Amino acid sequence: MSEVAGLAVAADVRPSAAPLRRRLSFRAVFGLTVLLCMGGAAVLAPQIAPWDPARQMLMKRLRPPMWEARGLREHPLGTDHLGRDILSRILYGGRISLGVGLSAVSISCLIGVTLGLLAGFHGGRTDAFIMRVVDVFLAIPYILLAMGVVFALGPSLLNVILVMAVTRWVQFARIVRADVLSIREREFVSGARARGSRSLRLLLRHVLPNALTPIIVVATLELAFMIIYESALSFLGLGVQPPTPTWGWMLSDGRNYVATAWWLATFPGLAIMLTVLAVNLLGDWLRDTLDPRLKV
Amino acid sequence: MLSYVARRLLQSVLVLLGVSIIVFGLLHLTGDPTRLLLPLEAREEDVRQLRALLGLDDPLWVQYLRFLARAVRGDFGVSFKHQVPASTLIFQTLPATLELTAAGLGLALVVAVPAGIVAALRRNSFIDAVCSIGVLLGQAMPVYWLGLLLILVFAVKLHWLPAAGRDGLASLVLPAVALGAFSMARIARMARSGMLEVLAQDYVRTARAVGVRAFLVTYKYALKNAAIPLVTIVGLEFGVLLGGAVITETIFAWPGVGRLAVDAIFSRDYPLVQAIVAMLATLFVVINLAMDLLYTYLDPRIVLVRSRR
Numbered sequence: 001m002s003e004v005a006g007l008a009v010a011a012d013v014r015p016s017a018a019p020l021r022r023r024l025s026f027r028a029v030f031g032l033t034v035l036l037c038m039g040g041a042a043v044l045a046p047q048i049a050p051w052d053p054a055r056q057m058l059m060k061r062l063r064p065p066m067w068e069a070r071g072l073r074e075h076p077l078g079t080d081h082l083g084r085d086i087l088s089r090i091l092y093g094g095r096i097s098l099g100v101g102l103s104a105v106s107i108s109c110l111i112g113v114t115l116g117l118l119a120g121f122h123g124g125r126t127d128a129f130i131m132r133v134v135d136v137f138l139a140i141p142y143i144l145l146a147m148g149v150v151f152a153l154g155p156s157l158l159n160v161i162l163v164m165a166v167t168r169w170v171q172f173a174r175i176v177r178a179d180v181l182s183i184r185e186r187e188f189v190s191g192a193r194a195r196g197s198r199s200l201r202l203l204l205r206h207v208l209p210n211a212l213t214p215i216i217v218v219a220t221l222e223l224a225f226m227i228i229y230e231s232a233l234s235f236l237g238l239g240v241q242p243p244t245p246t247w248g249w250m251l252s253d254g255r256n257y258v259a260t261a262w263w264l265a266t267f268p269g270l271a272i273m274l275t276v277l278a279v280n281l282l283g284d285w286l287r288d289t290l291d292p293r294l295k296v
Numbered sequence: 297m298l299s300y301v302a303r304r305l306l307q308s309v310l311v312l313l314g315v316s317i318i319v320f321g322l323l324h325l326t327g328d329p330t331r332l333l334l335p336l337e338a339r340e341e342d343v344r345q346l347r348a349l350l351g352l353d354d355p356l357w358v359q360y361l362r363f364l365a366r367a368v369r370g371d372f373g374v375s376f377k378h379q380v381p382a383s384t385l386i387f388q389t390l391p392a393t394l395e396l397t398a399a400g401l402g403l404a405l406v407v408a409v410p411a412g413i414v415a416a417l418r419r420n421s422f423i424d425a426v427c428s429i430g431v432l433l434g435q436a437m438p439v440y441w442l443g444l445l446l447i448l449v450f451a452v453k454l455h456w457l458p459a460a461g462r463d464g465l466a467s468l469v470l471p472a473v474a475l476g477a478f479s480m481a482r483i484a485r486m487a488r489s490g491m492l493e494v495l496a497q498d499y500v501r502t503a504r505a506v507g508v509r510a511f512l513v514t515y516k517y518a519l520k521n522a523a524i525p526l527v528t529i530v531g532l533e534f535g536v537l538l539g540g541a542v543i544t545e546t547i548f549a550w551p552g553v554g555r556l557a558v559d560a561i562f563s564r565d566y567p568l569v570q571a572i573v574a575m576l577a578t579l580f581v582v583i584n585l586a587m588d589l590l591y592t593y594l595d596p597r598i599v600l601v602r603s604r605r
Contacts, residue, residue, distance in 0.1 A: 132307065136314035138532075139577040139584075141539040145318070147561050148569050152325045152332055228438045232543055235440045236558060251441060255547070258444055259452045266448075269441035277436035 031281035038275050042094035049088035050074065054243045057083035062261050078263045080253060086263065089245040090271050096239075096246040097275065100161055101226040107165035109219050112172025117203055117211075119173065120180025131177070134170045142167040143232065150238045157240050164229055168222065175218050179211040186210075213290045220283035224276045231272055247272050301589065308585045315577040319570045320363050324356070332566050333376065372571035377563045382571035386553060390575075392462055393552035396544065397537045399468055400476035401530070408480045409526070412487025416495065417514065427484060434481025439540050443474040443547040460549035471548040475540050479533045486529050490522040497521075524595050531587030535580045 041048065061083035064071045071078065077086040119130035146163045153159045183189065184207065192206050233239040234248025242249060247268040254265030323329045329352060330343045346352075351359060366372070372382040415427040450470060451459035458467045494500060495518055503513045542554035549555070553572055560568040 132310050132314060135307070135311040135581075136318065136577075138535065139311055139315055139580045140318060140573060141535070141542065141576045141580075143539045143542050144557050144561075144569070144573050144576070145322070147542075147558070148322050148566075148573070149325060151561050152322070224436070231438060232440060235438075236543065236546065237562070251444065255444060258448050262448055265441070265444045269438070269444070272438055272441065273433075273436045276438075277432060280432065280435055 027281045028285040031278045031285065034274055034278035035282065038094055038271075038278065039098060041091050042098050045088075045091040045095055049085075049091045050076075051085035051088040053084060053089040053092040053245045055084060059083065062257070062264075064261070065263050077267050078261075080250070080264050081257060081261070084245075086250070086267055089250055090247070090268055093245045093247045093250060093268065094271065094275075096244060097227050097230055097272070100157070100164070100230045100240070101223050103161045104164040104168070104226045104230070105219055105223045107161065108169040108222065109172050109215065111165065112169035113176050113208075113211075113215060115169070116173035116176025117180055117208065120177040121184055121199075121203055121207060123181075127177070130173065134173050137167065137170045140167075143229075146229075146233060147236060147238050150233065155238050155241055160230070160233060160239055164226060164233075168226070168229070171218055171222060172215065175214045176211055179214055180207055183207050183210050217283060217287045217290065220279060220286055224279040224283065227272065227276055227279070300592065304585060304588060308581050311581055312578060315574060315581075316364055316367055317360070319367075319574045319577075320360050322570060322573070323566050328352075329566070332564060335564065367574060372574065373567035375560070375565055375568040377560070377565045377568070382568045383575075385556060385568060386571055386575050389551060389553045389556045392550060393538070393541050393545070393554060396468065396471055396475060396550055396552060397534065397541055399472035400537050400540075400544075401479060401534060402476075403472050404476040404480035404483055404533070405530070408482075408484035409487050412484040413491050413519065413522070415484070416488045416491035419492070427488070431481045431485050434477050434484075437477060439474055439478060440543050440547055442477055443471070443544060446470045446474055447547070462551055467548075471544050471550050474547070475537060475544040478540065479537060483526070483529060483533065486526060487522065490525050491518065494518045494522045524591070527587055527591050527594065531584040534583050538576050538580065 057079070060072065060075070060079050062081055063075055063079045063083075065078045066073055066076050068078075075085050075087070077090070079085055080089070115130050115133075119127040146167050149163050150159055153163075189202065189206055192202050197205070230239060231246065231248030231251065234246040235252045236248075237252065239248050240246055250268035251265050251272075254261070254263075254268070257264045323332060326332060329350065330338075330346050333350075334342060334346060351362065354362075370383045374380065375382050375385055378385055411427050411430070415424040418424055447459045447470065450457045457469050459470070461467055500513060500518055503517055504510070508517075538554075541550075541552060542557060544550065545552045545554035546558050553576065557569060557572045560566075560572065
C-alpha cells in the first residue's frame with residue numbers, strides 16, 4: 001500500500017473547515033468521554049460494583065433487567081444463569097479487557113516499532129528479511145495460531161497477552177518502516193550522520209521522534225482491535241480463565257440463553273462495542289488531526 | 297514486468313517456507329510434542345511408542361525437513377480424532393468455508409462500494425452521515441456478538457431464517473451478514489476516501505471544465521481509477537474473512553474449516569491444526585499473489601516504482 005500512497009498526488013480531501021471542525025471535536029469528545037468512563041469504571045470496579053462478580057445467588061438466577069416485569073431493583077442489568085449480577089461482572093470484566101488490551105498493544109508496539117525501524121533504516125537484506133517475516137504473520141490466520149499456542153502453553157493472563165502481541169506487531173512494523181524509508185533521506189538525518197552520530201543514537205534521537213505520529217495512531221486503532229481480539233479468545237474458551245469475569249466469557253455464557261434470556265449476551269456485547277467505538281473515534285480523530293494523509 | 301513477476305513468485309515461496317517453520321514450531325512449543333498430542337493421562341508406554349513413530353528423537357532440523365517434504369505434497373499426517381488424513385478432512389470442509397467467505401465478501405462489496413461512492417459524491421450530506429455511522433458501528437461490532445444478535449432477532453424472535461447449520465441458501469444469510477459486516481465497513485470507508493481522492497485529481501477537474509457530462513466523469517473516469525486500490529484491499533480482506541470464519545462458523549454451527557480447526561484444537565488434534573493453518577495461509581498467499589499481479593496489470597505505474605526500489 002505504501003507504494004500506492006506515494007504515487008497518489010497529494011489530494012485535497014479536506015472539506016470546508018467549519019463542519020469538519022465541529023465533527024472532529026464531537027468525535028474526540030465523545031470518544032474520550034466514553035473511554036474515560038469505561039476506564040474509570042474498570043479501575044474503580046471494586047468500589048462501585050454493587051455485588052461480588054463471582055457471587056452466585058441461585059434463588060435469583062436469570063432475572064431480567066430491572067425495567068422488565070420480573071426484574072429486581074438491586075440487579076439493574078439482571079442476573080445470569082448462576083444468579084450473578086451482570087452489572088458487576090461487566091464492571092470487573094472491563095479490567096481484563098482494557099488491561100489486557102493496553103498491555104498487548106504496548107508489547108506489540110515495542111516489537112513492531114523496533115523491527116520497523118531496523119527494516120526501514122538499514123534497508124537491503126535486513127529489510128527484505130523482516131518484510132518477509134511480516135508477510136508470514138500476515139498470511140497465517142492469527143486467531144488459529146493464537147488458539148493453538150494458548151492451548152499448548154495454557155491460558156494464563158501472561159500467555160494471552162504475549163500471544164496477542166506476537167500475532168499483531170506487523171501493523172506497527174509496516175507503518176514505521178514506510179515512514180522511516182522517507183525520513184532517512186531527509187537532511188537532518190544526513191546532517192547528524194555527517195556529525196558522526198552513531199546508528200543507534202541517530203535512530204532514537206532523530207528518526208524515531210519523527211515517526212511518532214503514525215505510531216500513536218496505529219496504537220490507538222490497535223487497542224480497539226485488541227479488545228475485540230481478547231474477547232474473541234475468551235468467547236472461544238481460550239482467554240483468561242474463570243472465575244475472573246471477562247466480556248468474552250459472558251457473551252459465550254449468554255450464547256446458550258439467547259432464546260430465553262437476551263440480556264446475558266446483549267450487555268457485555270454493548271460494553272465491547274461502546275469501548276471499541278470510543279477508541280476508534282479517538283484514533284480516527286488523532287489521524288485526521290495529526291496527519292490526514294496517513295493511510296492506516 | 298517479467299522480473300517483477302518472478303520476484304513476486306520467489307517472495308511467495310519464501311513466505312510459505314516461513315509459514316511452514318511456524319506451523320512446525322506449533323507442535324514443538326512445549327518442548328515435547330507428545331505432551332500435546334496425547335491425553336494427559338497417557339501411559340508411559342504410549343508416549344514412548346509415539347515418540348518412535350513420529351521420529352521425535354532425531355535432531356530438530358531433520359524432523360523439520362521431513363515435515364516439509366511431506367507438507368509440500370499436502371501430507372500433514374493422520375488426524376488423531378478422525379483417523380483419516382488431515383488433508384481429506386480439509387477438502388471435505390473447505391467448500392463450506394469458501395462458500396461462506398465468498399458470500400460474506402460479495403455482500404460486503406455489493407453494499408460497501410456503492411455506499412462509499414455515493415457518500416463521496418454527496419459529501420457531508422445525510423447519506424454520507426448515515427454511511428459514516430454504519431462504518432463506525434460495523435467496525436466496532438465483534439462478529440460473535442453481531443452473530444448472536446442476528447440469531448436472536450431473525451431466528452428466535454421472527455423465525456425468518458435458520459439459526460444454525462448449512463441447509464440451503466436461507467441458512468447462508470445470517471452467517472454471511474455477520475462475517476461480512478466488518479469488511480463492509482472497511483471497504484465502504486476505503487471506497488469513500490479513494491473516490492474523494494480521485495475526484496480531486498486534475499484530470500477529473502479538467503474533464504468537468506471542458507464540459508464532459510457529470511455522469512460520464514463519475515462513472516467512466518473517476519470510478520475506474522478509484523477501483524484500483526480496492527483490488528489490494530479485497531485480497532487482504534479475504535485473509536481477515538478466513539480468520540473471521542473461525543468464529544462465525546462456531547456460532548452458526550457452519551460445517552467449515554474454521555469449526556473443524558476449533559474442534560481440533562480442543563481435542564489436541566495437532567496434525568489437523570497444523571494442516572489447517574498451513575492450508576489457510578497458503579490460500580491467502582496465493583490469492584494475494586494473484587491480486588498483486590492483477591493490480592500491476594490494472595495500473596502499470598506500480599511496477600516502475602517497485603522495481604526502482
